[in-house]
Amino acid sequence: MHPVTTRALALGIAGALLPLTPALAADAETLERGRYVNIIGGCNDCHTPDYALSEGQTPEARWLTGDVLGWHGPWGTTYAPNLRLKAAAMSVEEWVEMSRTLRTRPPMPWFNLNQMSAEDAAALYHYIRSLGEPGEPAPAALPPGETPPVPYADFVVK
């Protein structure tokens, strides 16, 4: 049988048996694009535990689950949130709009994310939704002046 027919048949059967999940709804090309945007956009660097310090060796099973490393500076202490939980609570339209308008405390490069094309943002959303169990939320941010628990990185401008 022609591969495309086989795939359509498989999706048809899956669709009949299961509610259509976002992972099934997005095609393989979209998911691959979202994965690429995540890597090249640097989202793993902060939103994936140990990613930067392990030189990118964190298994994909833990990608974008947020991190307990605190970023401490004049803004208080921030933690890169769990983006699986974030995406799970939003529609693709909401995610694209958020990417265009988001503002946060440092060191999130929201000014770069604001420039992401709607196509790339949507692909990233579908990729995140295709990842497995969302896992736990990252710690809540702390106000300025409060010493965070370890581990944290100190931003001291000299």
Ligand code: HEC
């Ligand atoms: C240098 C580290 C860093 C990088 C790189 C980074 N982030 Fe973040 N991000 C953070 C931190 C820290 C926060 C929390 C900011 C705050 O609490 O004000 C955050 C917040 C966010 C939020 C808001 C989440 C919420 O719950 O409101 C989104 C969405 C987000 N980042 C998406 C991304 C995406 C998409 C990328 C890649 C294109 C990315 N981030 C790259 C550190 C980073």
